[in-house]
Each structure stands twice: as C-alpha cells, then as structure tokens.
Amino acid sequence: MAENYLHSVHVIKEACNGCVGCVKVCPTEAIRVRQGKAEIVATRCIDCGECIRRCPEHALVAKADALSGLQGYKYNVALATPSLYAQFNGNVPREAVWQGLKELGFDEIFDLSAASDYISAEIAQYLRQHAQGRKPLISSACPAVLRLIQVKFPELIKQVIPVLAPGEAAAVYKRSEVCQRMNLPREEVGIWFVTPCPAKGTNIHQSVDVKHSEVNGSISISSIFAQLSVAVAKIGDECKKQDKITTGSSYGIGWGAGGGEIKAAGITNALSVNGVREVYELLEQVSMNKMPDVDYVECYMCAGGCIGGPFAAENRFVAQKNLDKRIRRMQRLEPTDREAAMALNMNCPGFPTSEEYVKVLEPRPMMQLDDDITVAIKKLGEMEKVLTHLPGLDCGACGAPNCQSLAEDIVRGAAHETDCIFILKANVRKFAQGMIELATQIPLVNEHDDKNLAEKGSDKDETK
Amino acid sequence: MKVEYQVPGGDFDRAGEASANIKKLLQRIGIPADVIRRIAIGTYEGEMNCLIHAGGGRVVAEIEPEGTVIIISDQGPGIPDIQKAMQEGWSTAPDYVRAMGFGAGMGLPNMMKCSDDFNIQSKVGEGSTITMKFLYK
Numbered sequence: 001m002a003e004n005y006l007h008s009v010h011v012i013k014e015a016c017n018g019c020v021g022c023v024k025v026c027p028t029e030a031i032r033v034r035q036g037k038a039e040i041v042a043t044r045c046i047d048c049g050e051c052i053r054r055c056p057e058h059a060l061v062a063k064a065d066a067l068s069g070l071q072g073y074k075y076n077v078a079l080a081t082p083s084l085y086a087q088f089n090g091n092v093p094r095e096a097v098w099q100g101l102k103e104l105g106f107d108e109i110f111d112l113s114a115a116s117d118y119i120s121a122e123i124a125q126y127l128r129q130h131a132q133g134r135k136p137l138i139s140s141a142c143p144a145v146l147r148l149i150q151v152k153f154p155e156l157i158k159q160v161i162p163v164l165a166p167g168e169a170a171a172v173y174k175r176s177e178v179c180q181r182m183n184l185p186r187e188e189v190g191i192w193f194v195t196p197c198p199a200k201g202t203n204i205h206q207s208v209d210v211k212h213s214e215v216n217g218s219i220s221i222s223s224i225f226a227q228l229s230v231a232v233a234k235i236g237d238e239c240k241k242q243d244k245i246t247t248g249s250s251y252g253i254g255w256g257a258g259g260g261e262i263k264a265a266g267i268t269n270a271l272s273v274n275g276v277r278e279v280y281e282l283l284e285q286v287s288m289n290k291m292p293d294v295d296y297v298e299c300y301m302c303a304g305g306c307i308g309g310p311f312a313a314e315n316r317f318v319a320q321k322n323l324d325k326r327i328r329r330m331q332r333l334e335p336t337d338r339e340a341a342m343a344l345n346m347n348c349p350g351f352p353t354s355e356e357y358v359k360v361l362e363p364r365p366m367m368q369l370d371d372d373i374t375v376a377i378k379k380l381g382e383m384e385k386v387l388t389h390l391p392g393l394d395c396g397a398c399g400a401p402n403c404q405s406l407a408e409d410i411v412r413g414a415a416h417e418t419d420c421i422f423i424l425k426a427n428v429r430k431f432a433q434g435m436i437e438l439a440t441q442i443p444l445v446n447e448h449d450d451k452n453l454a455e456k457g458s459d460k461d462e463t464k
Numbered sequence: 465m466k467v468e469y470q471v472p473g474g475d476f477d478r479a480g481e482a483s484a485n486i487k488k489l490l491q492r493i494g495i496p497a498d499v500i501r502r503i504a505i506g507t508y509e510g511e512m513n514c515l516i517h518a519g520g521g522r523v524v525a526e527i528e529p530e531g532t533v534i535i536i537s538d539q540g541p542g543i544p545d546i547q548k549a550m551q552e553g554w555s556t557a558p559d560y561v562r563a564m565g566f567g568a569g570m571g572l573p574n575m576m577k578c579s580d581d582f583n584i585q586s587k588v589g590e591g592s593t594i595t596m597k598f599l600y601k
Contacts, residue, residue, distance in 0.1 A: 288480055288505060373529045
C-alpha cells in the first residue's frame with residue numbers, strides 16, 4: 001500500500017454541499033471546506049468516523065473491502081467481532097452467524113471473543129507488573145484513540161499499554177494455525193475482519209500498534225448485513241450440527257461494548273470512557289495529571305464502544321440490549337468465577353503474546369506551525385494577533401471549524417483574513433464608504449461637462 | 465512571545481483553562497511532548513492553587529525558543545511558612561476542596577519537580593508569586 005495512505009475516510013465531492021457540519025465535529029480539526037466542498041487534511045485524520053455520522057448528504061464515507069476480495073485467496077477466515085453478534089438478538093446462536101458467514105464465502109470463522117479473553121489476561125498481567133509508575137495506563141484497543149493520541153496527545157504515549165488489540169493478535173494466531181493445519185502457504189490464506197470500524201481498515205495498511213498486520217482486509221458489517229441476516233434467519237436451529245469452533249467467554253463477548261474490556265480484565269479502579277468528546281476531554285485531563293489515582297482507562301472513540309461504530313447496521317442501544325442478553329445467557333452456563341470462566345475457553349495453543357508483535361506508538365504531532373522553533377514562535381505570535389481581529393463566533397462560514405483554526409490557516413498561508421465573512425463585510429463597507437467619499441471629491445469643473453453629457457443623452461432619446 | 469490569563473477565584477467550572485490553552489500554544493511550536501507535559505502539569509498545579517487558596521490570580525507564559533517561563537501570581541493570603549508548604553502532604557485546603565480530590569498537599573512539591581527552576585515569593589496579606597522555568601533541551 002502507498003506510504004501516504006493515512007486514513008480511510010474520504011469525501012464524495014459530487015455529494016458534498018459544503019455545509020461545514022463535518023468540519024465542526026472533527027476532533028482533530030482535519031476538515032476544511034474549500035470551493036464549496038469538504039477536504040480532508042490527510043495527516044490529521046484519525047478515522048474516528050465522526051464526520052460520517054454527521055454528514056446529512058452521506059458525502060463522507062470510509063473505505064472497506066468488498067467480499068469479492070475473497071477470491072484472491074485459496075482459504076478465507078472471517079474474524080467475527082463481538083459487535084457483529086450484537087447485531088442479532090441475544091438468543092440467535094453464534095453458530096448461526098458463523099454458518100451465515102460461510103454462506104457468504106468464508107471457509108472458516110474465528111470467534112474474536114476468544115482472542116479478547118487472552119488479551120484481557122495480558123492486560124491484567126501488565127497492570128499487575130506496572131503497579132508503580134505513571135497513571136492511569138491507557139487501553140490500546142481502539143485504533144482511532146491511538147491515532148488521536150499520536151496527533152493530539154503525544155505526551156500520553158508512554159501511558160498506552162503495549163498490548164495488541166484482540167483482532168491483530170487473532171490474525172497472527174490464525175494465520176499460522178491455518179497454514180500449519182491445512183498445509184497452505186501464508187499468502188494463500190485471507191484473514192478478514194468483519195467489523196463496524198473504519199479505523200480497523202486503515203490499521204491493516206498502515207498499522208499504528210502492530211509491526212505487521214496479519215489481517216488482509218476489513219469487511220464492513222453494514223455492507224453484508226442484508227445478506228447475512230437473511231442467511232442467519234434461514235439457518236435457524238440447523239446450525240447446531242456445525243463443527244465446534246474455538247469460542248470465547250461471555251467476558252470476551254463483552255468487549256463489544258463500552259466497559260467490557262475492564263470488566264474482562266478484572267480492573268476495578270478504572271474508567272470506561274466512550275464517545276469522541278468524552279475521550280478527548282478525558283485525555284486532556286489525564287495529560288494534566290488530574291487523575292493519578294486511577295489505574296486504567298478504557299477509551300473507545302465510538303459512543304457505546306465498538307457497537308456504536310459507523311459500519312454497524314443495528315441501532316447501538318438495540319445492539320447493547322442484544323449483547324447484554326447474549327452475555328446473560330452465556331453466563332448461566334459458565335463458572336461464576338470470572339477467571340475460571342475465561343480459562344475454560346482458552347483453547348488456542350501458541351496464542352501470541354503481544355511483546356513479540358506490538359509496535360511502540362509513534363508521536364505524529366500535527367499542530368506545529370514550523371519546523372524551526374523561532375519561526376514557529378513568530379507565527380504563533382502572528383496567529384494570536386490575527387485571532388484578536390476575528391469575531392470569535394466560530395461560525396465555520398470560512399470553511400475552518402473555528403476562528404482559531406482560521407487564524408492558524410492564515411499564518412500557514414492557506415487562508416486569507418477576508419475568508420472571514422465578518423471581516424469581508426467590514427471591508428466591503430469600508431470600500432463602499434471610500435467610493436462615496438471619492439465621488440464627493442470629483443472636481444467641480446467636470447460637473448458642468450457631466451450635465452451637458454446628460455442633457456445630450458436625453459436629447460438623443462427624444463429624437464428617437 | 466507572552467500570553468496572559470486571568471484565573472477566576474473558586475470557579476471550578478473553569479479550572480485548568482489557562483494551562484490547557486498554554487499547552488495548545490506549545491504544541492504549535494513543536495517542542496518535545498514530555499516537556500509540554502511538564503509545563504502543563506506545573507501550570508495546572510499553580511492555576512489550581514490560585515483558584516483554591518488565593519481567590520484567583522494571573523498566569524503569564526513567556527514562550528521563547530530555548531524555554532518557557534511560567535509566572536503565577538495572586539493577591540491572596542500569602543504563605544506564612546514556605547518551607548512547610550513545600551513539604552509533601554502539607555495542605556491548608558478546606559474540606560470541600562479535598563472532597564473534590566484536590567488539596568493533597570502535592571501542589572508546590574509537584575511544581576518544583578516538574579520545572580527546571582522554581583522560585584516562590586510570598587508575603588502574608590499581600591500574595592504569592594511563583595516562577596517556573598522549563599528548558600526544551
């Protein structure tokens with residue numbers, strides 16, 4: 001993939017009407033409207049999907065792979081996310097969903113909740129080993145949060161735990177397991193996320209948290225849901241005949257929604273925060289060291305957790321209800337002790353530990369005005385000065401999200417003060433007043449000529 | 465470059481505004497994240513001191529190419545025994561403030577730890593001024 005592939009969200013220009021809705025909701029101020037169309041500043045986009053949700057014209061979309069991609073591989077494995085199950089009523093057997101995925105073309109399904117169980121145990125262990133030191137530690141599960149930290153909170157990178165996201169770990173495990181069992185070369189096995197998340201797709205091509213992603217592509221839940229739900233409904237109880245596959249515990253399933261991760265890892269002195277604004281505010285407070293007594297924060301960019309992802313098909317509150325029901329049903333059959341319930345499901349010999357595969361998050365600060373600090377400070381001073389001229393209404397009519405961003409664009413040379421509608425109006429008025437003043441200053445000698453000219457003109461009209 | 469912020473006394477809704485703004489400015493000049501973190505934390509502690517103990521005050525940031533100087537001043541009650549105030553765990557914060565998770569007596573010691581140079585001037589009845597210097601290195 002190209003090196004400049006930095007985000008999967010993009011604009012369909014023909015559909016965009018330039019309303020600046022997306023510009024205003026973007027947490028990294030990555031969108032501007034230019035010539036009536038939204039444009040994304042690639043280096044700032046973190047694929048949170050907030051603009052996709054906001055756009056009334058559906059002009060903002062995220063790239064995901066099509067099912068036709070499966071044809072490029074001999075053997076295809078679907079990684080079924082807990083949020084996928086949440087699209088179905090809690091009493092629909094997981095086996096029916098797996099069978100449905102097979103009818104769509106997958107050869108094998110891996111239940112991601114199994115990976116979540118392993119990762120939960122790893123998180124708990126990491127926290128035990130790092131009880132001292134900078135607090136709170138921050139979850140590494142949400143790729144959009146990781147990208148937000150890179151761009152806006154690089155000072156928090158040291159607090160992000162070096163643990164793989166369940167999906168990435170599962171892909172590493174599954175590729176070698178399948179290749180060995182089926183005696184296939186690595187490149188002939190396709191591993192696919194079935195996901196509600198646009199950031200997961202980006203992570204495959206430009207990973208922030210894993211040295212090399214073993215995932216080949218991401219299939220959005222919304223793109224296959226119509227087909228899948230019909231298949232699942234038809235399958236019904238038939239699915240019970242299916243071969244047993246490795247599954248996770250109810251705690252692994254819980255990862256699909258906010259709060260599931262800390263519950264599965266058994267961390268009590270922890271916060272569960274989800275939603276763009278909420279996560280942003282929390283990280284701001286963590287970076288001020290406002291909560292050194294909290295051990296861990298689980299952050300998800302989508303409100304509600306993964307079930308709230310832009311590629312989800314079902315309303316997220318319904319999905320939450322579905323997930324809760326599935327968890328309750330599973331817990332009836334599980335040991336009451338959390339660790340015992342999870343251990344019972346850990347049947348993946350050789351499941352990878354993060355240490356070998358995890359990549360240290362790199363800072364990607366995008367706010368600096370110039371590479372030369374002296375020039376940057378000078379520009380910062382100019383920016384503050386420009387800001388005092390701007391109205392401070394943050395109306396967005398200039399195409400930037402707020403006055404501060406416009407000031408920034410101006411000192412970067414990417415915008416002009418008159419892009420501000422209020423400054424433009426003031427300038428027009430000044431200019432018009434100047435015209436009137438000039439008009440009154442036209443020398444009297446000419447006034448006579450003007451009269452003559454006017455009279456001659458009217459004579460002509462009469463003769464016609 | 466110099467910027468100045470007023471800190472309103474006792475207004476917890478606006479707690480941390482000055483330090484958040486200063487942090488944003490520093491991100492734009494591209495200094496190391498860890499230095500920004502130290503400046504933000506030090507400034508935040510000072511800002512909270514102003515807000516809790518002194519009925520408000522003023523935060524000034526002088527941003528230069530080699531380092532940033534933060535000056536936090538107030539016309540509050542002043543500190544009778546600076547040495548005591550510098551001890552970890554010593555605090556005069558009222559109960560309602562402690563209930564909000566502040567007043568653990570870590571403010572001044574933290575500010576000293578964060579900064580490369582720390583100076584405090586205080587006179588009972590007149591107020592306090594704290595100067596912190598941070599080098600980018």
